[in-house]
Amino acid sequence: MSSAGLQQRVGAVAESTLSEHLYSVLVSTMIPTQPHVVRGIPLRQLLRHFPSYWWRGKLGHLHRHSVQVAEFDEFWSHAWSAPACPKIANVLLLHHGLPASVLASAAAIVVCLSTRFGHLPPLGPTGAGWCTISACVVNYLTLLLWQSRQTVFFDLASINQSDEELKSHGIASLGAMLKRSRRMVVFWHSIYTSRLWCMYELATFVGSRPPGTRASITVCPPLLGVLRLGFQFGFVLLMFLFEPVFLVGGRVPVFVVAFCCLLGAGHAARSYWRDVDTMEQQASQFTFAQSTCACCPVGEGCDKPYCDRRILFSCIASLFGSLASFEEQVRTRERKALSHQLRNRSITYSHIVQATLPGLWLACDFMSRWPAEEALVELAETCTDLLVIYPFAVKIALRLTHALRARCGRACLDFMVSVAVTAVGVFLVGLPYLVHAFVVQEVISSPLNAQLTTLGLWSIPAILLWQCLPDLQPLAVAPSKTDSGGPPDSTGGSADREDQKDLAVNKESL
Numbered sequence: 155m156s157s158a159g160l161q162q163r164v165g166a167v168a169e170s171t172l173s174e175h176l177y178s179v180l181v182s183t184m185i186p187t188q189p190h191v192v193r194g195i196p197l198r199q200l201l202r203h204f205p206s207y208w209w210r211g212k213l214g215h216l217h218r219h220s221v222q223v224a225e226f227d228e229f230w231s232h233a234w235s236a237p238a239c240p241k242i243a244n245v246l247l248l249h250h251g252l253p254a255s256v257l258a259s260a261a262a263i264v265v266c267l268s269t270r271f272g273h274l275p276p277l278g279p280t281g282a283g284w285c286t287i288s289a290c291v292v293n294y295l296t297l298l299l300w301q302s303r304q305t306v307f308f309d310l311a312s313i314n315q316s317d318e319e320l321k322s323h324g325i326a327s328l329g330a331m332l333k334r335s336r337r338m339v340v341f342w343h344s345i346y347t348s349r350l351w352c353m354y355e356l357a358t359f360v361g362s363r364p365p366g367t368r369a370s371i372t373v374c375p376p377l378l379g380v381l382r383l384g385f386q387f388g389f390v391l392l393m394f395l396f397e398p399v400f401l402v403g404g405r406v407p408v409f410v411v412a413f414c415c416l417l418g419a420g421h422a423a424r425s426y427w428r429d430v431d432t433m434e435q436q437a438s439q440f441t442f443a444q445s446t447c448a449c450c451p452v453g454e455g456c457d458k459p460y461c462d463r464r465i466l467f468s469c470i471a472s473l474f475g476s477l478a479s480f481e482e483q484v485r486t487r488e489r490k491a492l493s494h495q496l497r498n499r500s501i502t503y504s505h506i507v508q509a510t511l512p513g514l515w516l517a518c519d520f521m522s523r524w525p526a527e528e529a530l531v532e533l534a535e536t537c538t539d540l541l542v543i544y545p546f547a548v549k550i551a552l553r554l555t556h557a558l559r560a561r562c563g564r565a566c567l568d569f570m571v572s573v574a575v576t577a578v579g580v581f582l583v584g585l586p587y588l589v590h591a592f593v594v595q596e597v598i599s600s601p602l603n604a605q606l607t608t609l610g611l612w613s614i615p616a617i618l619l620w621q622c623l624p625d626l627q628p629l630a631v632a633p634s635k636t637d638s639g640g641p642p643d644s645t646g647g648s649a650d651r652e653d654q655k656d657l658a659v660n661k662e663s664l
């Protein structure tokens with residue numbers, strides 16, 4: 155039956171409550187019950203109203219700001235019970251991070267040129283000045299206030315939470331909304347693979363792509379946004395405090411503080427890789443029966459008239475052929491897709507450059523005061539640091555934390571492993587400086603040519619690392635052969651197979 159025909163038929167039953175079977179048929183056909191229930195929320199509206207509604211505990215009011223859409227730029231898949239703040243940090247960096255970095259750096263360059271040409275007096279003889287200050291202001295304002303044009307599916311805003319009938323139509327149109335989404339963003343959390351709705355959304359999105367096309371999925375680990383913001387903020391503080399601390403206590407206090415911060419990052423990275431391992435282990439043993447659902451606890455009967463678990467069972471039977479087929483897909487294809495994203499795409503070259511950009515802003519302050527020749531050398535050195543050396547060192551350090559992620563028996567031994575990994579990372583940052591000072595500068599007398607030579611020299615291993623290093627592979631785990639059992643019913647046992655026959659009849663009648 156055509157989309158219009160199905161919608162007309164649904165309209166006829168809209169006055170009465172939708173049955174569970176009708177729900178499942180509508181979800182699985184990926185056709186909306188009514189065009190107006192396909193609703194997205196402009197990202198700028200979501201970010202504007204989310205804080206106040208969240209504070210007042212009225213997130214359902216976000217639906218007022220949703221609009222009818224033909225398709226979504228993004229479908230957001232997340233576990234409700236996961237903390238909200240890390241998700242917000244990830245959303246801000248995912249959509250506003252790049253414009254914030256570009257505009258902040260442009261502001262630093264404009265202020266640098268204004269100071270050089272005498273339009274702005276320099277702020278002090280040395281250290282961070284107008285360039286760093288203006289770049290910071292522009293960076294954080296853009297991060298908060300950038301007006302994205304994207305429209306997203308966000309369950310609390312896209313599905314009416316107060317009107318039961320509209321809510322039922324929204325849930326029944328979920329398949330249609332998944333099919334009409336260009337990209338899926340997974341706000342991953344360690345509980346994600348145990349949530350039935352989450353795994354259903356992921357599997358359905360992948361299955362709804364046209365043949366031959368690859369599903370576009372971005373996975374955001376919970377602490378990624380927080381760590382990126384924290385790292386950049388720490389870098390900004392270092393830019394402002396380096397000169398005063400250096401003048402008072404010399405290099406040692408600066409080095410100790412920086413090393414402690416990097417040690418925390420190294421320890422967190424090892425913990426992150428272990429979380430990915432746990433996710434893979436959980437996903438490899440995924441069963442419908444053991445997956446969690448907000449509607450009713452695992453293993454207990456559900457007396458609600460519309461049980462999510464029963465509805466999803468019917469949807470899965472219709473979309474994937476059988477429960478076993480769905481579970482197998484989660485244990486293999488979805489597990490590997492999540493693992494690939496979390497191991498190889500969660501921290502990118504662009505993320506590292508953006509996090510270390512305060513180094514460019516400080517260099518703009520130096521260049522605004524120094525003679526032209528020294529300013530050019532400073533520019534070349536900053537480009538070497540930000541574009542080559544830091545990404546080179548971080549890539550190797552990340553691989554090292556992955557290789558040494560296993561927790562050691564003793565806490566002190568585990569701590570020493572993190573210290574050793576961090577020390578290697580610091581050495582990798584220092585190595586190019588040593589080579590430059592004791593080799594390149596001895597051979598090439600011109601400071602600018604020497605710096606450009608160092609830039610070219612270290613670009614080769616950096617490019618090879620980021621372009622040619624093989625991806626990390628998923629764990630070689632044996633998929634569980636656990637019997638998933640039959641469909642859930644209102645008494646908690648296996649329902650009669652007549653359910654599936656009825657489903658087929660309902661589908662035919664539509």
Ligand SMILES: [Zn+2]
Binds near residue numbers: 449450460462463464
């Ligand atoms: Zn239930």
